[in-house]
Amino acid sequence: MKMPWMKLICLAFLFLSLRNQICYGAPDDYDDYDEEEEPKEKNPPGQDKCNGIFxxxxxxxxxKELxxxxxxxxQAWSFKSKATLVNTGLEELKGWKMFIRFQHREVLVSATNAILVDGAGDFPAKVEKGxxxxxxxxxxxKTSVDTAGDLTKMSTEIEFTGTMFGLNEKAIPLPKSIRLANDGWKCPTLTTYRTFLTTCCHKDPKYKSLNQSAKGKYTPRQYGxxxxxxxxxxxxxxxxxAxxxxxxxxxxxxxxxxxxxWEWMRGEFIHSMRGAYTRRxxxxDCIFGLPGQYLKGFDFSQVMNCEKRPVISDLPxxxxxxxxxxxxxxxxKNGSLVSPVMDENNARxxxxxxxxxxxPDTPKTVLYPPQxxxxxxxxxAHYHCSAPVRVDPSAFPEATGTGAKTYAVAxxxxxxxxxxxxxxxxxxxxxFTAxxxxxxxPCSTCACGCDDSQTDKCNPSSRAMLLPPDALLLPAVNRTAKIKAYAxxxxxxxxxxxxxxxxxVVSINWHVSSDHKAGWTARMTLFNWGETQFKDWYAxxxxxxxxxxxxxxxxxxxxKLVSPKNTIFFQGLKGLEYLIEIKNGSSDSKPKVPGKQQSVISFTKKKPEAINIRKGDGFPSKVFFNGAECALPDSLPSAATLLSSMPLLFFSAIAFLLITYPFHS
Incomplete structure (x- = not known):
């Protein structure tokens, strides 16, 4: 059967159209659609299987740096790196902290979206110890569930720039380890790749904090x-x-x-203050800084302080x-806060x-604390302070005395x-003496530091030399002759x-006075070599x-304290609360006399065989004065120093007696 020529033409066009799509693929608009649907870059290995913080x-x-x-x-090298934290679990992490154990003498110059805490200070910061x-x-x-997978709320990326030392050109400088530093979290497995590290951290089910308050809307309060x-x-x-x-x-x-x-991070400044004052x-800084640009008609002459890092002190x-x-x-309180063991009313x-x-922080709902x-x-003591952590608003008694409470805004x-x-x-x-x-x-060399002017005349690296006990009563500058004579x-x-x-400024002598089967005694002497007296001292x-x-x-x-364990707390008796300052000698030729407090301390031996006084059990492993941990000497007194000073004639007499009158069984 013959087909009409019009039908043949239509079939021919249909065939050509199908052939074009089969041979050459979809049109350009289909190509664009497929590219958009292509999977994005994959997550780091292990992230998808982590139920916690990755x-x-x-x-x-x-x-290479110059x-x-x-x-x-x-050789110094500048480096760039980044760290990420992603909440891949079902529990929000409040106040995250990340520890990075650097190992190539790194100096961090900057870090985005994060600040250094625990005493590291501001940038640039030496972080060779982490x-x-x-x-x-x-x-x-926040969690993926609470944010519908919004990575901007459930993750953080930190970009680092810094300097490191000591690797050849082909080596990849990675930290020794990374972990979450929040209490109650464990990061058991660290995986190392050629250019990056990964670890999955999860809550420790056995962790129970003894130093935090009950849970609320925000992070539980910690206590240090x-x-x-x-x-x-x-x-x-x-x-x-505030x-x-x-x-x-x-x-x-x-x-x-x-x-x-503290440090203001967003241009804030202190207008006025009650109960304390800024040192400057x-x-x-307000007139010539950002406040002067934004607050055109503001009277800055009434402002207390515009420093980025103000220093605040207590009033007298x-x-x-x-x-x-x-x-x-x-x-x-004149800047004095004593231990609550001494006086709870003077600890705040x-x-x-x-x-x-x-x-843009002017709305009343926008609040940021200093960092x-x-x-x-x-x-x-030296203190390491955490970053500010948002907690439930503090409660205060209402001023009218009704028993109601008012709460802080934040x-x-x-x-x-x-x-x-x-x-x-x-x-x-x-x-130590015995x-x-x-x-x-004696106290160790440069125990409290040495300045450059001193080290030209003495050796800051040399071990302290033994000296006669009476030399401990003299200022350090007057001990040289006695040290040389003793040597x-x-x-x-x-x-x-x-x-x-x-x-x-303060030194403490611990002297073991006696040792017998039933007990032993020690004498503790505190010396003040400074120009300022210490009121309500304790050790x-x-x-x-x-x-x-x-x-x-x-x-x-x-x-005797319950906590810390094995610790005894001492303070002055009534009328002896002052450790006075150093005084001039009785004449110009006499050395200065330090302020001094002293007492004998007695101990019993519950298990005499378990305690060896001479081998160290009679000497403290830690000593504190007014909260500061004191530097201990690097050795203990030795009986050999007593024997070596006995006259040779005495030894001869002993030998003669032993020879003349031998022991009898």
Whole structure:
């Protein structure tokens, strides 16, 4: 059957159209659609299987810095890297903290979306021993369930720039480890790839915090040695009123003449303050800075402080009832916060301030606390402070006395804990003596630091030399002759450059006075070599094996503490609360006389065979003065020093007696 020519033409066009689509694929608009549907870049290995917080650290690049040197270990390299935290679990992480254990003498120059905490300071920061970072401005990692998978709310990316040392050109500089630093989290497995590290962290089901409050809307409150609260009491357009509370909660912690610092991150400034003051009263930074640009008609002459890092100090006692700058509860204690073991009523300080904000943070609902908190004190411990963590609003008694409570608009907590002092950076030191040795083991060389002017005349690296016990009563500058004479007596070499002194304001001598089957005694002497007296001083000693036998102290008040374990707490008796300053000698030719407090301490031996006084059980493993951990000497007194000083004639007489009158069985 013949087909009409029109039908043949239609069939031909249909065939050509089908052939074109089969041979050449879909049109261009279909190509675009397929590209959009292609899967995006894959997640790092292990992230999809992690039910918790997934961490990564990725090395990006590095370049050789000037100067170029032949010594590989001395060559500096600039580097770039990034770290990510992703909440892949079902529980929100509030106030995240990440620890990175660097290992190539890294110096961090900058980090986005995070700040350094735990005493690392501001950038640039040496982080060769590791660095802990917390989120800023976003501190929390929400879950995928609560955000419909919004990565901007459930993850954080930190970009690092810095300097590192000591690798050849082809090596990839990765940290030794990474982990989540929040309490109660474990990161058991670290996986290392060529250019990055990964780990999956999860909640430890066995973890039970003994130092936090009950759960609320925000992060539970933690409790450390010194706890600070930043409470916004009233919020206005462009400003707010806040209250800062400092609680000294540590058993051994103490603050004398405290100075508190923080860093404003968003251009804020302090307009006024009650209960404390800034060390500098100035407003030039406001006039020539961002506040002057945004607040054109503002009267900055009434502003207290415009520094990015203000230094805040307590007011003296006489300002406590001043209606303009004082007159708030728990203010104005002259910077002294004692241990709660001594006086709970004098362990808290409070001050209030008016803070002004800059655009775009002027709405009353936009509130950011200052960051990088640090607190220091005269002759007290070094403290590492956490980043501010949002907690449930603080409650205060209502002013009318009805029993009702008012609540802060918003509250943040900062926790500071005492740290062990770095070598040669202590604030006090200890010497050891004993009844069975005529040589004193002095404080270690440069125990409290040495400056450059000293090291030209003495050796800061040399070990401290033994000295006669009476030399401990002399200032360090007057001991040289006695040290040399003692070394000559012991036939010990005297170095050309003598060891540098300890340079400590406070030193403590621990002397083992006696040792017998039923017990033993020690004498503790405190010396003040400084120009300032210490009111309401206290000291504490840790005796790991002998503390349980503590019996009595005769010229101090003494208490055996439950926590820390094996620790005895001492303070002055009534009328002896002052450790006075150093005084001039009786004449110009006489050395200065230090302030001194002393007492004998008695101990019993519950199990005599379990305690060996001479081998170290009678000497403290830790000593504290006013909250500061003191530097201990690097050796113990030896009976050999007593024997070596006996006259040769005495030994001859003993030998003669032994030969003439032999022992009989």
């Amino acid at each position: 961490l990564t650290y990725t090395f990006t690049e590095r370049n 100067p170029h040197v032949k010594n590989v270990t001395a 660095a802990t970072l917390s989120g800023y401005p976003n501190t929390d990692l 040695d010194v706890n600070l609260m930043y409470d916004v009491l009233k919020s206005y357009e462009g400003s707010y009123e 209250q800062v509370t400092i609680d000294n909660d540590g058993t051994l912690s103490r603050l004398d003449n405290w100075n508190l610092t 009263i100035e407003y030039s 006692l006489e300002k406590a009832n001043d209606t303009e700058i004082g007159h708030i509860p728990n203010c104005c 300080a409070v001050f209030q301030l008016r803070v002004y904000k800059l655009p 990088r908190w640090n607190i220091t004190s005269l002759v007290s 509250s943040w907590q900062v926790v500071c804990n005492m740290t062990k002092p770095e070598k040669k950076r202590a604030k006090c030191c200890v010497s 009844y069975y040795s005529n040589g004193a083991v 000559k007596l012991k036939k010990k070499p005297v170095p050309r450059a003598m060891p540098c002194p300890d340079n400590c 504490a000693v840790e005796l790991k094996k002998a503390a349980s036998g503590y019996d009595d102290v005769y010229s101090f008040n003494g208490t």
